[in-house]
Amino acid sequence: MNKIRYLLFAVAPLLFFLTVLPVEATEGIVELQSTTGERTRCFAVSILMEDYRYRVVVSCRDLIYPSEPDVFNYVLWGAPIEGSGAVKFGELNYGKVEFKVRDAFGGLYVTKERGNPRNPEGEVVMRGNVRLINFLDGSRTPDQTDTFGDEMSPTPTPIETPTGRSTLVRRLQIILPTLFIAGFLTMVVVYIIYRFRK
Numbered sequence: 361m362n363k364i365r366y367l368l369f370a371v372a373p374l375l376f377f378l379t380v381l382p383v384e385a386t387e388g389i390v391e392l393q394s395t396t397g398e399r400t401r402c403f404a405v406s407i408l409m410e411d412y413r414y415r416v417v418v419s420c421r422d423l424i425y426p427s428e429p430d431v432f433n434y435v436l437w438g439a440p441i442e443g444s445g446a447v448k449f450g451e452l453n454y455g456k457v458e459f460k461v462r463d464a465f466g467g468l469y470v471t472k473e474r475g476n477p478r479n480p481e482g483e484v485v486m487r488g489n490v491r492l493i494n495f496l497d498g499s500r501t502p503d504q505t506d507t508f509g510d511e512m513s514p515t516p517t518p519i520e521t522p523t524g525r526s527t528l529v530r531r532l533q534i535i536l537p538t539l540f541i542a543g544f545l546t547m548v549v550v551y552i553i554y555r556f557r558k
Contacts, residue, residue, distance in 0.1 A: 386414055386441065386464040392488040398422070402436075402455070402486055404468060405493075413460045416468075420455030427485075433473040437480050438465030446480050466490055 392402040402420040409415050418436065426432045436457075438447035441464040449459040452470065470486040 386466070386490055388490040388492050390468050390488040390490050392420075392468055392470060392486040394485060395487050396483070396485050398424075398485070400424070400486060402452070402470065402488075404488075406465075406490065409460075413462050414464070416449065416459045416461065418452065418455075418457050418459070420452055423452065423455050425454075427472050431472045431474055431482065433476065434485070435471050435473045435477075435480070435482075437469050437471065438463065439467040439469065440464065441466050448478065451476075 386406050387408050388406055390402075390404040390406070392404065394400050399422040400420065401422065402418055404416055404418045406414050406416045420434075423434055427434070434452040436449040436452055436459070438449060438461065440447050447461060447463045447465060449461060449468075450457070467487065467489040469480075469484050469488075471480045471482040471484050473480075473482040
């Protein structure tokens with residue numbers, strides 16, 4: 361019974377550190393450009409919500425319906441960060457839609473489809489990659505030409521430029537748990553070797 365209790369006390373910190381590892385989020389903007397030379401284009405914003413789903417809002421321009429005599433649907437797909445294949449978001453309808461998805465993605469693309477397939481079958485007509493939202497990331501400096509009405513204009517204020525500190529913190533968030541896990545596994549191996557030598 362004591363061995364089980366000691367094992368639980370040893371594993372609990374490991375589980376804690378595994379749950380606080382940083383997660384790569386798919387928050388950002390996507391500009392989907394035409395791959396066929398047409399004027400079609402879409403803009404998408406992806407935000408990670410409290411329910412751990414990404415809310416993706418899409419606005420498109422110059423979609424032609426039907427795009428071909430027997431092709432009626434534009435379908436949005438995500439290129440997942442982990443794994444392969446495609447994550448189906450859904451139909452673009454008339455170009456103003458919102459989706460909720462669980463899987464993290466690094467890019468989006470649109471295909472022309474005849475029906476409602478589970479996997480992309482049609483021609484890819486637009487494509488774009490997720491880019492960070494610079495304004496939220498803190499790397500944007502105020503634009504002195506911004507105006508807020510006729511009588512108001514912003515007064516430039518000094519802003520701290522981002523230093524290497526945020527990069528250092530991110531690296532430490534990865535390195536420290538990794539070192540803890542390596543140390544823990546080393547102690548387990550030494551304990552097992554010690555027990556079998558008795």
